[in-house]
Amino acid sequence: QKEVEQDPGPLSVPEGAIVSLNCTYSNSAFQYFMWYRQYSRKGPELLMYTYSSGNKEDGRFTAQVDKSSKYISLFIRDSQPSDSATYLCAPSKRAAGNKLTFGGGTRVLVKP
Amino acid sequence: DADVTQTPRNRITKTGKRIMLECSQTKGHDRMYWYRQDPGLGLRLIYYSFDVKDINKGEISDGYSVSRQAQAKFSLSLESAIPNQTALYFCATATGAEPQHFGDGTRLSIL
Numbered sequence: 001q002k003e004v005e006q007d008p009g010p011l012s013v014p015e016g017a018i019v020s021l022n023c024t025y026s027n028s029a030f031q032y033f034m035w036y037r038q039y040s041r042k043g044p045e046l047l048m049y050t051y052s053s054g055n056k057e058d059g060r061f062t063a064q065v066d067k068s069s070k071y072i073s074l075f076i077r078d079s080q081p082s083d084s085a086t087y088l089c090a091p092s093k094r095a096a097g098n099k100l101t102f103g104g105g106t107r108v109l110v111k112p
Numbered sequence: 113d114a115d116v117t118q119t120p121r122n123r124i125t126k127t128g129k130r131i132m133l134e135c136s137q138t139k140g141h142d143r144m145y146w147y148r149q150d151p152g153l154g155l156r157l158i159y160y161s162f163d164v165k166d167i168n169k170g171e172i173s174d175g176y177s178v179s180r181q182a183q184a185k186f187s188l189s190l191e192s193a194i195p196n197q198t199a200l201y202f203c204a205t206a207t208g209a210e211p212q213h214f215g216d217g218t219r220l221s222i223l
Contacts, residue, residue: 008152034211043116043202043214044155088154099170100212102147102154 003027006089006103015112019076023089023103026070030091033065034100035074038086047074047087079110115139116215118203124221131190133218135203142207144186146170146178149200149217161186193222 004025013019032051036044050056053067064073072089086107090100116137125131135144142163147155147170157170159178167178175197179187190197198221204212 004154006154036214041216041219043204043216045214046211049211090155098206099145099157099160100155102156104152104154 001026002104003101004089004091004103006087006106008104009107010109011106012109012111013079015079015081015110017079017110019074019079019083019108019110021074021076021087021089021106021108023072023074024070025072025091025101027091027093027101028067028070029093030101031094032092032098033063033072034090034092035061035063035072036088036090038088038105040085044088076108079108081110081112084108084110116203116205116213118201118215118218120218121216122219124223125193126223127194129193129222131193131220133188133201133203133220135186135188135215137184137203137205139205139213140183140207141205141210141213142183143205143212144180145204145206145212146176146186146188147202147204148172148197149202155202158188195222198222 006023034049035047038044056063060077062075086105088105089103119134145160146158149155161180177189201218203215206212
């Protein structure tokens, strides 16, 4: 079993819908939780990160962490075609700049 | 200009050849990482370096070696390439508690 699991998708939604992405992990030592977005033929770019449990909001993006159930979520409101990409969750045991353990990513398609 | 530059962007080579992938950064970060990405497997860590004199193996280091020539440069070598090393390779940098920043990758195909 992988340490970090994501549904590979693709997840197809109409423009303007809410995109709901999730990630599960098995290692209770993870403390920092990153979400990266990756466009085709590009490197991952950081969307947001959270420390420990709770919610964090940044514009149209909301990240939630539930450490008790080892479950991480990312919500994208008012989705746009430009949000079509692969979303990778990447928890870390120490600070966010330390070693990351990546999920396989979920591919999202937002249709106009 | 990109903060993290990887060269080459694409490379096709033959089994048994020695390959070097290069990464340079202008961010002034002390930490540098090499990952490979395969479809459905996410990114897996090959090697990482916390400074010029500190090199560490990641989860899949067999068949690879690295060199940290300077704080800004971190190279990945495949001593004798084999087809299952065909993948996307990414370099990343970080400092302190900041999250990692990635280059745009090298697409490597080994025939």
